[in-house]
Amino acid sequence: MVTVKHKILVLSGKGGVGKSTFSAQLSFALANKDYQVGLLDIDICGPSIPKMLGLEGQDIHQSNLGWSPIYLDSNLGVMSIGFMLPHPDEAVIWRGPRKNGLIKQFLKDVHWGEIDYLVVDAPPGTSDEHISIVQFLLASGIDGAVIVTTPQQVSLIDVRKEISFCKKVGIRVLGVVENMSGLRQPVSDLRFERIDGVTGVEDVTEWARRYIRENAPELSSLFACSEVFDSSGGGAAKMCAEMSVPFLGKVPMDPQLGKAAEEGRSCFEDKRCGASSPAILRIVEELIASHEQ
């Protein structure tokens, strides 16, 4: 751990908010900027990182220096419990002490080498694993935590708990990311349906696209947006102001980002994630800047 310059913990109060997706894309973004990056997935029960980095089925090796991360690129190494499960369908049903033992091994025995950033993707919530992780990491210094949330009130309630956890254990909150902040996609990606009481639901996508091309072509260059999760309560920005923590920004819900995560791709690889990757990049740059300050 002494060879790791910066450690960033990625947390969420609630599951399913896009924490692992964000950890993966944060790692890709840092690697693209030529930093030496490590990504550690310590979600013992639900390790998502192997799939999101396109590394399912990989085995890990031990050298005399310790466990070797799997290298996606020369400057992006990944380690996950997922690499150690013999059967992907097998549930990891371990009690606290056994889980904590494995986490301890992960944190101590992985040979990262000299890297600039270690991104630690934690499980959601505030549980045994979190206490253990924090105890081990604090010993060698954590720069801070990024907390991922959605605009939903049930999610924000859990973020408040997460922030109070960080304050209690002495971790700096680097900021909060509001994910799934509205669905945004190119109008050309939409499908259309006609619904009536007689015929029921009819897919009219082909007709509608032709209709748009012929009558309203300027629509095709726009993005359509839906507020899937009601943010009239002020969302994460307002909560951050109330709790005096930095608000890092919003990332829209982008079906192309979900697809990239399913297929283990970086959202920066091409232009498909145009609805979300600029927002992610801005947040990453904000993180690096405030960090170096």
Added chain:
Amino acid sequence: MVTVKHKILVLSGKGGVGKSTFSAQLSFALANKDYQVGLLDIDICGPSIPKMLGLEGQDIHQSNLGWSPIYLDSNLGVMSIGFMLPHPDEAVIWRGPRKNGLIKQFLKDVHWGEIDYLVVDAPPGTSDEHISIVQFLLASGIDGAVIVTTPQQVSLIDVRKEISFCKKVGIRVLGVVENMSGLRQPVSDLRFERIDGVTGVEDVTEWARRYIRENAPELSSLFACSEVFDSSGGGAAKMCAEMSVPFLGKVPMDPQLGKAAEEGRSCFEDKRCGASAPAILRIVEELIASHEQLLA
């Protein structure tokens, strides 16, 4: 527990798939059908049920019979760790044994009375709490588990683990629900943005709506659909076939359902959740029917 006829455990391999939303709406649906219903929220670290039932800030009372659930209606009682937290912002950071102690109390000391269905909303995943919950409940009999998922592959991977957990500990899988199965809403509800490298993101909704009215008015009567989570892998239905468990159905992503959850309302109260309530009701009716077949 002997006074509880049927116990249904609601599980998910992964968080954020709508498990608690489903548990809440399942409870509302059963209560609407005049069953006596109890809803137990044992997600110690992230108890969502009080908010989803509009019961935030309530205190619980003890009687000589045990802890009393909070009654939403005469036939719908709710118990959650959320009712016991002094400060809603306070994180519950307990180690396993303390959590297990509280779960044990919840399962033993809550006085449900004679009820038809107890819906148990578990935390996501397969952890300490799950082992404890299952051990306690199996002693008095669990009818089975409903597993909630989204179409996402990362979610389905975790569902497979959840199914293998159920098989390992001897819980029958009553079925799988695929939630957030596509977003559907009126074209007239959409907002529009222009994005370019120079000016960034610009909201052009007013302009776009006028443009549509003047040039392509037939669009306004249509519904726009997005497959938010790619289901080209076959989604939950295919996974259920592969793992020989029942597929209960799909529930679309409905912003109105999310709003109902935020505001503690039943989705069956009025017509706002027209995009999702019929699907949920169909799934509940399927559950009751197959249930009663099982016991017959």
